[in-house]
Amino acid sequence: DTAVSQTPKYLVTQMGNDKSIKCEQNLGHDTMYWYKQDSKKFLKIMFSYNNKELIINETVPNRFSPKSPDKAHLNLHINSLELGDSAVYFCASSQGHPGLAGGFGEQYFGPGTRLTVT
Amino acid sequence: AQSVAQPEDQVNVAEGNPLTVKCTYSVSGNPYLFWYVQYPNRGLQFLLKYITGDNLVKGSYGFEAEFNKSQTSFHLKKPSALVSDSALYFCAVTPYSSASKIIFGSGTRLSIRP
Numbered sequence: 001d002t003a004v005s006q007t008p009k010y011l012v013t014q015m016g017n018d019k020s021i022k023c024e025q026n027l028g029h030d031t032m033y034w035y036k037q038d039s040k041k042f043l044k045i046m047f048s049y050n051n052k053e054l055i056i057n058e059t060v061p062n063r064f065s066p067k068s069p070d071k072a073h074l075n076l077h078i079n080s081l082e083l084g085d086s087a088v089y090f091c092a093s094s095q096g097h098p099g100l101a102g103g104f105g106e107q108y109f110g111p112g113t114r115l116t117v118t
Numbered sequence: 119a120q121s122v123a124q125p126e127d128q129v130n131v132a133e134g135n136p137l138t139v140k141c142t143y144s145v146s147g148n149p150y151l152f153w154y155v156q157y158p159n160r161g162l163q164f165l166l167k168y169i170t171g172d173n174l175v176k177g178s179y180g181f182e183a184e185f186n187k188s189q190t191s192f193h194l195k196k197p198s199a200l201v202s203d204s205a206l207y208f209c210a211v212t213p214y215s216s217a218s219k220i221i222f223g224s225g226t227r228l229s230i231r232p
Contacts, residue, residue, distance in 0.1 A: 043208065110161050
């Protein structure tokens, strides 16, 4: 059983298109995250949801819109894709709540979605 | 500005030797500190964390890390390296005063030669 799964694994698309990445966790965690890892392996948090509520929204273009239909799912929709959006996007989950004692806790990461914008 | 630094892009160690992967941080107040490992084409895996208490933290796969407040460091160590330890290692910090922030280091590639 995969704890945190993402679809698709690879996504190749043209500039200007709109695309979505889906994430599901079966760990019963309350908090889910989206991260972006660029070509130099720098990892940056983008968003976090706790029980379907947006709790972290880093400085990310508003072309990126997360949605959490329930606490086991967190999707990422990207409008008007640009070349600079090419990266690997990781979903993660944890039982911890950022902002409370213990912070992020132990995060479980998905396998990543490699997005290539041409 | 709050930051975390991994000063070495790459660390090379012979199998069986001890290994150290360095991490230093700069945050206001007390930190929460984490180590993660990333194998090729995989997501990150949690190794260990320091929240409070004993400065020496033991984690997965025989790794440990020591929190040193005076040197603002949290170096990852293992007494005897395995070839299978070869991977990319990330240090991360959450400032206690801004517990909704997490900052990852740039990563250190650990290469263990047989």
